[in-house]
Amino acid sequence: MKYIQLKTAIPGPKGQAMLDRRKNALPAGLAKSTEYVVERAEGALVWDVDGNQLIDFAGGIGMINVGHCNEAVVNAIREQAGKYIHTCSLVTTMEPYIELAELLNDSTPGSFPKKTLLANSGSEAVENAVNIAKYHTKRSGILCFEGAYHGRTLLTLSLTSKYALFKKGFGSYVSDIYRIPAPNMYRKLEGMSDGQYIEHCIQNLERALIAQVDPESLAAIIIEPVQGEGGFLSIPAPYLQKLRDICDQYGIVFIADEIQCGAGRTGKLFAIEHSGIIPDMVVSAKSIGAGMPISAVTGKAEIMDAPHLGGIGGTYGGSPLACVAAIEAIKILKSERFLQRSREVGAIIHDTMLSWKEKYAIIGDVRGVGAMQLVEFVKDRDTKAPDMEVAMEVIKDAIGKGLILIRAGLYSNCIRLLPPIVINNEQLKEGLAVLESAIAAAQQKRS
Structure with missing residues (x-):
């Protein structure tokens, strides 16, 4: 991995200490999708307090399209x-x-x-x-x-x-x-x-x-x-x-x-x-x-x-x-250059995830528009019964490997990809490789 660089487990000791403080200071109903504790961020990369370098595929739930800390x-x-x-x-x-x-x-x-x-x-x-x-x-x-x-x-x-x-x-x-x-x-x-x-x-x-x-x-x-x-x-x-x-x-x-x-x-x-x-x-x-x-x-x-x-x-x-x-x-x-990049990012994600659909039966659907892409997990492709457990399993696996991800869907059985659109192709493909490895592991357990 070139961009994901893990120095500790997730969370590391400093991160765990901060999560303990969060538990004592913040209401229990304030959910968190990951165990990452952020120190800084730039573009599509995030660094946690333990020095781990991460790739962001959540973008603050679509809040950081222009990238973290745009100059x-x-x-x-x-x-x-x-x-x-x-x-x-x-x-x-x-x-x-x-x-x-x-x-x-x-x-x-x-x-x-x-x-x-x-x-x-x-x-x-x-x-x-x-x-x-x-x-x-x-x-x-x-x-x-x-x-x-x-x-x-x-x-x-x-x-x-x-x-x-x-x-x-x-x-x-x-x-x-x-x-x-x-x-x-x-x-x-x-x-x-x-x-x-x-x-x-x-x-x-x-x-x-x-x-x-x-x-x-x-x-x-x-x-x-x-x-x-x-x-x-x-x-x-x-x-x-x-x-x-x-x-x-x-x-x-x-x-x-x-x-x-x-x-x-x-x-x-x-x-x-x-x-x-x-x-x-x-x-x-x-x-x-x-x-x-x-x-x-x-x-x-x-x-x-x-x-x-x-x-x-x-x-x-x-x-x-x-x-x-x-x-x-x-x-x-609103610039054409940015909008074109959004379409390019979306095409890379969509084409990659379509190839996954051919390989992994737990994937029921791949969909989205532009750089707003999603994969939906099902227990059976014929019945399309939603599989919430596999979605969470995949997310936990990918998060442990340095990829920031979140779920979506009425049944919470989907993983949505909202990376900063300024992400470069190497970062994007590296993050997708991490996500695929998590999906492959989940599929293997069910084969």
Whole structure:
């Protein structure tokens, strides 16, 4: 191994000491996917406190598309910190907020006039988007989808699927939320072609608008163009078009949640661009800040202007330090050179994992768009019964060999790959080799 260099077991002694401190200081419910304790990071590499050099295939759950400690981002933060840190956008006007808003207004799909509200997290951005849509339409209903992850606030947790992991014990939840299945091309109904299954899903959507909710009572439909936590399910363009048509017909706000699938991850700046569908609002976070806590709601000016004066905003929203980081990050993310690299990284991962599928029966599916790729594990390819145990087994094995990985999927039976897109080919192939060795070991145990 050239890039992975292990000096100790994972965790090493210094790492274990820090994990003990974490156990005593932090709530038990704050999960961790690995036993790594970070000292520093650069590009696609991470060093832990015991001196182990690691390859990052998780990217902070898609937060580090431009790489750890991107030089332009770091320099912008340093320069801004020397001027002023924050004066609050509810009290003063700061140019970084305006410049970032202008950049997002110009970059999101649609040629109509737009405005942007900045916040601190994906959850907060989704909450603002939904609240603005409610204010604009004077309606309260929201349509969302199974497998979706939209956040952990009361409203966004109400929108989020995957009940046992995220929602158990935290109810009751916000009312007037309606959830229907999202198209899942891997698990389409037996005997159906892709086209027939998509039409079936559209018919279910139309039925829901009769059986569950009157579309004229819906303020918004919110959807991830490629589901993240749900297992990298790409929503078919005809289905997105049907949603767009319904929104147009009934005056519903179409919200694209691009928090994980946006920021150049799929080979376009926003994942919904692959379909040609233009949403009314786009929610951004994660990699637009290159690791800084910032999120955005960008939408039609007439919708964004709906709330009364003082009805939106927050103390830390539009932090200048986060804004200048996002400005530099987005300049990189939207460049054709970066987007082309995203497509190249995705092609290497996808082609490699397709070859695994030929060799390892525990792999049921390989899917994704651009550099947002995933492998799904099953107990049986015919029944497609999810295998959560093998996914965890593979992750633990790979983590012990110096690869940072995380799971995904409604059944937590998938491994998602979200490496920094600046990763070089040698690092990428080395990480894939580690992952394959873990998969091969898991397959051998079951042969």
